Amino acid sequence: MNQRMWIEQYIADEYGVAPVCLWQKFPNHAVFRHQNTKQKWFALVGRIDGRKLGLDRVGQTDFVNLKCYPEHVIFLRQAGLALPAYHMNKEHWLTIVLDNGFEQEELATLIDLSHDLTIK
Numbered sequence: 001m002n003q004r005m006w007i008e009q010y011i012a013d014e015y016g017v018a019p020v021c022l023w024q025k026f027p028n029h030a031v032f033r034h035q036n037t038k039q040k041w042f043a044l045v046g047r048i049d050g051r052k053l054g055l056d057r058v059g060q061t062d063f064v065n066l067k068c069y070p071e072h073v074i075f076l077r078q079a080g081l082a083l084p085a086y087h088m089n090k091e092h093w094l095t096i097v098l099d100n101g102f103e104q105e106e107l108a109t110l111i112d113l114s115h116d117l118t119i120k
Helices: 003-015 070-078 104-117
Strands: 030-033 041-049 060-067 093-097
Touching (some): 003 041, 003 060, 003 104, 060 104, 070 093
Antiparallel strands (some): 041 060
């Protein structure tokens, strides 16, 4: 199971949330939203050309955007584990390239944090 599938399953199991595709033009992009009236996003998964993420590789890559504390964003970016958030606030959000060695346990922790930070 690739990491994107694992993320979708983890969020379904933990939060009872399915991905929602909001853009016809981007059928490989989906958001995960809280089920309250505000329906804030806590994760976005997508598939995009790696060059649009600032990578040196050509071809499609899966990614996830998650909200974190600014100090986590800085640390993970400096450690080379995350990228500036694709189309999101770069101070509070980060992008993780999937199937690139990022541990599932750490992804779960970051998904949970993003969920908690966006619940209000």
